[in-house]
Amino acid sequence: MKEESDNNHKKSSRRNFLKKSLVAGAGVVATGGLVEAYLDTRAAETGDKVKVLTTDGKIVEVDKAHIKYPRVSREESREGIPGKKFVMVIDLARCKNARACVEKCQEGHYLPKSQEFMKVYLLQDNDYTAPYWFPKPCYHCDNPLCVSVCPVGATYKRSDGIVLIDTDRCIGCKFCITGCPYSTRVFAWRHYEEYDEDTQPYSPEASSPGVEGTVSKCDFCPDLIRVGKLPYCVSSCPMGVIYFGDLDEDVVTNGTETYQFSKLIRDRAGFRYLEVLGTRPSVYYLPPVERQFPVDRGFDGLDEEVKKRYESTPYAKKQRR
């Protein structure tokens, strides 16, 4: 079972979000007739109670340790969550490269340290424009080239907008990696010990790690979404940089703040990265204006190894001079 790391004040707003947008379609943790399916009472109680909504509309309290997230079948995981169209908004004004999203994502997906689904770039468009930190998940494009080029249908686009990979199907030809113009996909160059940690049966939707010789990437955490939680990167960010929500219901939240998506994009001049490529991403950015931190704060507290990765950026080169 996955660890839930959020503190209490976040939880209440997340539950609001859950009620507002996700309950209707998602297979939410249920009691009553479905107790066996979603509750595992063998685990030791933590005493930490969580309120959950049953299928007949009642709210009941269960122990946190007892919740078992349902694994979705392969067929179901190809369909997507009905009535949803997921969208992500990343506020560049707030990002200071705290890297909580990167690390929590790695942990949640059982990734080794050498693989990231979420990456943070230090971009500077030209010498005179300001540098900014740029978190980059998979864009879950509406016109995904990676899906078009896959010879075996291992990667596919779902009705809820998510682009998933079935690592049981993937033959590892890497064509999707070259097809993606955003360098989003990673390949398992060998077997990593971390992969063994996930012992539950495989489902493309679960945060299962990759398999040696196959491709994997950011999946928008559909297993968490199904149970009304936010993706790891969203819930872990200390700055609330990343918002996640539903385009159809026009709402996004970062766990503490909830916005009307269309208004947020309109008011803050949201944009999609490299719109010119015609891939139609599901991830929007808010421009890095009126920033809360100087860009250099992003280097604070970084591991030497991580710091080195930014050494060849134009900004870092200029600083050294």
Next chain:
Amino acid sequence: MANEKELALLKEFAPQIEHTNLIQAVWMFFLAAVVGLGFYALYVQIAEGHEVTGMRDNVVWGIYIVNFIFFMGVSYAGALISGTLHLFRAEWRKPINRIAEYITIIALLIGPCYILLCIGRLDRLQYLVLYGRIQSPITWDVIAISTDLFGCFIFLYLAVLRDIAAIRDFQAIRIPKWKRKLYTWLALGYTGTTEQRERLHRATDVMAAMVIAIAVIVYSVLAWIFSVTLQPGWHSTIFGPYFVIAAVFSGCGVMIVVMWLFRKLYHLEKYITRKHFVNVGVLMLILAALFGYFTFSDYLTKWYGSERNDELLISLLFDEYYWLFILSNYVGVLLPMVVVGIKRLRTINNITISAVIVVLALWVNRYLIVVPTLESPYLPIQDSRPEWLFYSSTWVEWALTAAGIAFFALAFTIASKFIPIINVSEMADSSTLEDEEILT
């Protein structure tokens, strides 16, 4: 029945078919050892994962795919030289068309192996058929290459049929019984009746035309694997024809090198003359001009329009890869034009040296198409291990590359010991008057 001229010619080639001398045995053993090393490297790659290669998340395709494009291109030599010249009834092709056909089929056996080396899960290869999606250029490639292999195999078989029948009928040849049985079986009862000859001729005509068309399709599909993506260096409309031209160009180069080697080794000076080197050389010159033109057009538009990512790619090519770029796109284009273009320089050895350079240059050209592009994606390579920034191939990749070349040579040696390296039957068809046309 085989005619007298055929038998006389066969007699000359009989020693190659009858026995293998010590030098040849050592040579074949050496080649087999290199292929063996390749198998060991393959074992290492499968056992330890693709991590043993130089490929990483940015440069996901390395010299394997370069070898794939290269060998597929080389295989085009036969389709063009044998097919086209057959259709145009160019008499001078007769002593060299067997070499061309062998190149085609052997290179075509090697090429696809390299794309398999790029695949992470070979145990799931059957999914390409079970779950194949026609939208994917890889599926196009699977269909195209298997069609090509099938078509080329039929074409080659038709081309060797008469020689097989001739060997079967050649009583004086000292070969083991099983071998004679094999020839009898492979000859399919061909005895050279007028009807058989006519049918064979018609079938060869049809297959020659088909093989040319299929080869164009195969090579275009191969190019589209790259050009349908959005990668700055690949997303180019010119890639289809560009790859086709580059393929024939490299094929001509390999053709000349192989001609030179067999001429020396099997003492074929009588059959493969300066005329053949010059004629294939002229083909190479024309293709060099076309290839240079395509290369220039492609890079000119990239450089002149200077979209940011094209600019990055060009600066990478002229910085990190400067000498390789000069070798592949200047030396490789200009040298054959000078050597073949100036009559005084047009000697067998000079043409062969320029062909060697052409072959090298075209391998490098494919490397420069694949690797630097992957090293300069839209989003700069950051937040990644510094050692992952640039690609550098490992011993595993080089061992498998060497194994491919060794297999090419080995298969050629074996093939030449099974069926004469010169098309005996076609040579026998021509009169003495035509002989002059063929050889001088």
